[in-house]
Amino acid sequence: MRVLAISGKGGTGKTTLAVLLTRWLHDERSKSILAVDADPAANLGEMLGLTPGETVGAIREEMRTHAAGLPGGMTKQQFLEYKIRTGLLESPDFDFIAMGRPEGPGCYCYANNLLRDIMDTLGKNYTYVVIDNEAGMEHISRRTTRDVDHLFMVSNPTVTAVRTAGKISRLADELAVGIKEKHLIMNRVCGPLPEQVKTAIADAGLAEFCSIPEDDMLSSLDRTGEPIWPAASESMAYGVLARVLDELMPGRKA
Ligand SMILES: Nc1ncnc2c1ncn2[C@@H]1O[C@H](COP(=O)(O)OP(=O)(O)OP(=O)(O)O)[C@@H](O)[C@H]1O
Ligand SMILES: [Mg+2]
Structure with missing residues (x-):
C-alpha cells in the first residue's frame, strides 16, 4: 500500500x-x-463521477442510535466493518469512501479514529490510497494524515497559499506524523511566478515540485458541475502532472 x-x-x-x-x-x-474523501464538505466523489453513498460520519451516527444493542448481537467492531463495507463504493476503476462529518458535538475523536482504522484495515487491500483532505492543517494536527508516502501540498501562485503550504509542512515535521516525502504543487499558474511568491516558497523552506497551468477545461467542467474523471487525461493539467508523477513513482502498468 x-x-x-x-x-x-x-x-x-x-x-x-x-x-x-x-x-x-x-x-x-x-x-x-x-x-478517500476526508473533507467533510465531500465533493471528491462528484468530481470522480460517483453518486456517493453513506459516509463514515453517518455510520458513526447510526452506531450511536444503536447504542443499546447492535443488530444481530454484532460487536461494535463487526458492525463497523460491515457498515464501512456498505459505505464503500466499488467500481471497476477504483473504490471510494467518504468520511463525511459526524453530527453533534464531541465526535471528532471518534471520526478521526475511524479514519485511521479505515486506513489501517481497508487500505491494506489496495496498491494505492489517495486521500483528499479538507483545507488547512487540522488533518495534520489531528493526526489523521500520518504514515503517508507522498504528501502533495497544493498552492496557487499567491503568497498566502504558499505560506499555508509552508505551515502544513512545518507542522508535519514538528508532529512527526510519518510523511516520507512532501511536494509543493503550484496550481493554476499563468506565466512566471511573481517574485514575492518565489520568495515565499524559499522562506517556507520549500521547492517547487511542479507547476500546473491554468486549464480552462477543468474550470469549465466545475462551472457546469460535470465530473472531471471521464475526460481527465485529455486535460493539459493532466499532461503536466503525468510527467512529474512518472519520475516520482516509476513503474509499469499492472
Ligand atoms: N489547473 C486548474 N486550472 C483551472 N481551474 C482549476 C485548476 N485547478 C483547480 N481549478 C478550479 O479551481 C476551483 C477549486 O478547485 P478544487 O475544488 O479542486 O479546490 P479545493 O482546494 O479542493 O477546494 P476546497 O478547499 O474547497 O476543498 C474549481 O473551480 C476548479 O475547477
Ligand atoms: Mg476540495
Whole structure:
C-alpha cells in the first residue's frame, strides 16, 4: 500500500488534483486504488463521477442510535466493518469512501479514529490510497494524515497559499506524523511566478515540485458541475502532472 495525500489552502485545487492523480494511477499504474474523501464538505466523489453513498460520519451516527444493542448481537467492531463495507463504493476503476462529518458535538475523536482504522484495515487491500483532505492543517494536527508516502501540498501562485503550504509542512515535521516525502504543487499558474511568491516558497523552506497551468477545461467542467474523471487525461493539467508523477513513482502498468 502506498498512501498519497493532498493538502493545502482552501480552493487551491486539491480535489481537482486528487482526481487527476487517481486517473493517472488508474491509467498508468494499477486499478487497485482506494480514493478517500476526508473533507467533510465531500465533493471528491462528484468530481470522480460517483453518486456517493453513506459516509463514515453517518455510520458513526447510526452506531450511536444503536447504542443499546447492535443488530444481530454484532460487536461494535463487526458492525463497523460491515457498515464501512456498505459505505464503500466499488467500481471497476477504483473504490471510494467518504468520511463525511459526524453530527453533534464531541465526535471528532471518534471520526478521526475511524479514519485511521479505515486506513489501517481497508487500505491494506489496495496498491494505492489517495486521500483528499479538507483545507488547512487540522488533518495534520489531528493526526489523521500520518504514515503517508507522498504528501502533495497544493498552492496557487499567491503568497498566502504558499505560506499555508509552508505551515502544513512545518507542522508535519514538528508532529512527526510519518510523511516520507512532501511536494509543493503550484496550481493554476499563468506565466512566471511573481517574485514575492518565489520568495515565499524559499522562506517556507520549500521547492517547487511542479507547476500546473491554468486549464480552462477543468474550470469549465466545475462551472457546469460535470465530473472531471471521464475526460481527465485529455486535460493539459493532466499532461503536466503525468510527467512529474512518472519520475516520482516509476513503474509499469499492472
Ligand atoms: N489547473 C486548474 N486550472 C483551472 N481551474 C482549476 C485548476 N485547478 C483547480 N481549478 C478550479 O479551481 C476551483 C477549486 O478547485 P478544487 O475544488 O479542486 O479546490 P479545493 O482546494 O479542493 O477546494 P476546497 O478547499 O474547497 O476543498 C474549481 O473551480 C476548479 O475547477
Ligand atoms: Mg476540495
